[in-house]
Amino acid sequence: MGLFYHIGKYFSLLFRVFAKPEKFKIYYRETIKEIDKLGLNSIWIVAVISVFMGAVITIQTAYNTDNPMYPKYLIGLTARDTLLLEFSSTIIALILAGKIGSNIASEIGTMRVTEQIDALEIMGVNSASYLILPRIIASVIFTPFLTLMSMIIGIFGGWIAGISTGVMTTQDYVYGIQYAFIPYYIVYALIKIVIFAFLITTISAYHGYYTSGGSLEVGKSSTKAVVHSSIFILLFNVILTQLLLS
Amino acid sequence: MIEVKNIAKSFNGIQVLKNIDVLFEKGKTNLIIGQSGSGKTVLLKSIVGLHDVEQGKVIFDGTVFNELNFKDKKEMRKQIGMLFQGGALFDSATVEENVMYPLNMFTELTYSEKRHRANECLKRVNIINANQLYPAEISGGMKKRVAIARAIALNPKYLFCDEPNSGLDPQTAILIDDLIKEITVEYNMTTIVNTHDMNSVMEIGDKVVFIYKGAKWWEGTKDDIFDSENEELNNFIFASKLSQKIRDLKNGH
């Protein structure tokens, strides 16, 4: 079935997701649970990847500008802008698509094939809203923190790599990361990550919610969730960059 | 009492339910029997509104359920308890939390009142000392019983059970059947049970409806079932060597 069929079905699901919640307290509790499960559990992987990417960007920049004509502060500046503009939003989003996208799709998909969603519906619960809204809110709240954390840790990783390999001094680096700093880049990254988080959770929830069959199909939904989330992240990255930076 | 009037349902152009008319009585255990794939689950889910029917009416004690608006339907659903084929307990919640779930959603009871009610229901189905376990930690028969406890937590007027004893040993299966029967009488509910187990038919078949390829093929009570002339029904009932033997004995061979 075609793309338009899925887009229509996706929006009608979103429509149900944003219906008025019946019991606010229960939604609140679910959201806290999801922040814990999706957000806090992602801190470690984001930290590890950020420190290594910061290190690699710094070393590569250092070797590519290994010419006395280039000032040393270029290293810090390049590391900073790469992290702020692309890495801590887009690349982190792609990693989260793999981690939380597959988690959401397989959890909701399992609930579908084991009739837990039917059980919710029969109790008169709006299952779409109950299962998906807390996940959207949780991810939209925590991903900006992950992005900020990634920026800080990435810059720190760059510093460690730079001084331990001796390609620059701490002074060069600190000067570089402050040089021609544009605070708006942080805003740009945060806007992007919030939109990416929305895409990841809703696309993955969509695939999970409309799983039919058994555990095999749950696996397929989870793969589709990751692939489609990643494609839409890349697509929206282009669109948002054009809109926000031009 | 639930009346089903001329309902039909298809998936992707294939008709799964064909113009079904049937009446399910109050205070009785009404059984839907039929082969695997004959449409029992689809029929049950169409009655409770998990599937939208294409035509016809489903009437719950005078209220045309399938024509209600979203809000009224939701209100009605609080009077419906359902036991799913696999139990459908919430994996991430303990046994007690599962039974408390409908109470959390729909009542303004305090926490201790809800716990009290949940434990009452668990005791009713003979689940004791398992409150803090997760569904993955209990046996299949216990899951079914917890699911029954959850289904009756809000004192429903209607109870639906999709193959309550599939995957259980004969002894446990009979326990579950008897439990369903007892609860039905105790709360004067209208109960509909899907099954392909002849033991259940003999045990609790107050009314039996035989579905064949999506159509109602026969109806009657557990007492008339062996005297039926219906060929497909006979093929279904006497599929096993055991039931053939019983028939032969009965006929004096």
Ligand SMILES: Nc1ncnc2c1ncn2[C@@H]1O[C@H](COP(=O)(O)OP(=O)(O)OP(=O)(O)O)[C@@H](O)[C@H]1O
């Ligand atoms: N959601 C669905 N989409 C498409 N086809 C379906 C769907 N649900 C059921 N069917 C089809 O409807 C038919 C009847 O299925 P149903 O699940 O009602 O059988 P059943 O009588 O409950 O069998 P069992 O005893 O094995 O549970 C099957 O052929 C099945 O493939």
Ligand SMILES: [Mg+2]
């Ligand atoms: Mg079935």
